[in-house]
Amino acid sequence: MxxxxxxxxxxxxxxxxxxxxxxxxxxxxxxxxxSPQVLYRWRAxxxxxxxxxxxxxxxxxxxxxxxxxxxxxxxxYAWVGDDAVLYTLGEISIGANSVVSQKxxxxxxxxxxxxxxxxxxxxxxVIGEKCWLATDVFVSPSVxxxxxxxxxxxxxxxxxxxxxxxxxxxxAVKIRDRA
Numbered sequence: 563m564x565x566x567x568x569x570x571x572x573x574x575x576x577x578x579x580x581x582x583x584x585x586x587x588x589x590x591x592x593x594x595x596x597s598p599q600v601l602y603r604w605r606a607x608x609x610x611x612x613x614x615x616x617x618x619x620x621x622x623x624x625x626x627x628x629x630x631x632x633x634x635x636x637x638x639y640a641w642v643g644d645d646a647v648l649y650t651l652g653e654i655s656i657g658a659n660s661v662v663s664q665k666x667x668x669x670x671x672x673x674x675x676x677x678x679x680x681x682x683x684x685x686x687x688v689i690g691e692k693c694w695l696a697t698d699v700f701v702s703p704s705v706x707x708x709x710x711x712x713x714x715x716x717x718x719x720x721x722x723x724x725x726x727x728x729x730x731x732x733x734a735v736k737i738r739d740r741a
Contacts (some may be wrong), residue, residue, distance in 0.1 A: 616635070640661070646668075671684045687705050696712070700717070707719065
């Protein structure tokens with residue numbers, strides 16, 4: 563059983579200093595979140611300002627939540643829909659022409675429930691090019707989704723998925739090849 567009084571965030575875990583973290587959270591809650599839907603370039607600018615690697619033509623909605631933008635890479639023409647959460651304790655890479663639909667949750671962090679102090683962990687998520695994560699998909703730490711793969715609405719992805727597949731379920735499994 564965990565003893566949370568001994569929990570601590572490892573040095574350097576956030577990837578930047580506390581002031582930058584707090585500044586991002588303030589900018590995200592105001593300038594980013596209050597911007598009109600059509601100001602995609604403005605939000606891309608703000609993300610780049612905080613170290614995100616953002617390709618051209620990216621569509622990212624103002625209600626998207628990003629923990630640490632300096633751990634985010636979005637390829638050219640990638641889309642991230644309303645109310646998506648990119649929990650970037652670890653790196654998240656979303657390939658060119660991929661869509662992360664509304665209410666998706668990409669989670670790079672977890673805790674070691676066997677450790678006394680509930681140690682925090684972070685591992686990357688990679689979404690390949692030309693993928694589509696439909697509404698409300700959950701992706702867990704360490705997952706890679708191959709190029710061209712579609713993940714059906716409300717699926718939960720706990721293991722990596724192959725390229726050019728249609729997958730769905732909890733846990734998500736390959737249903738067929740993508741035509």
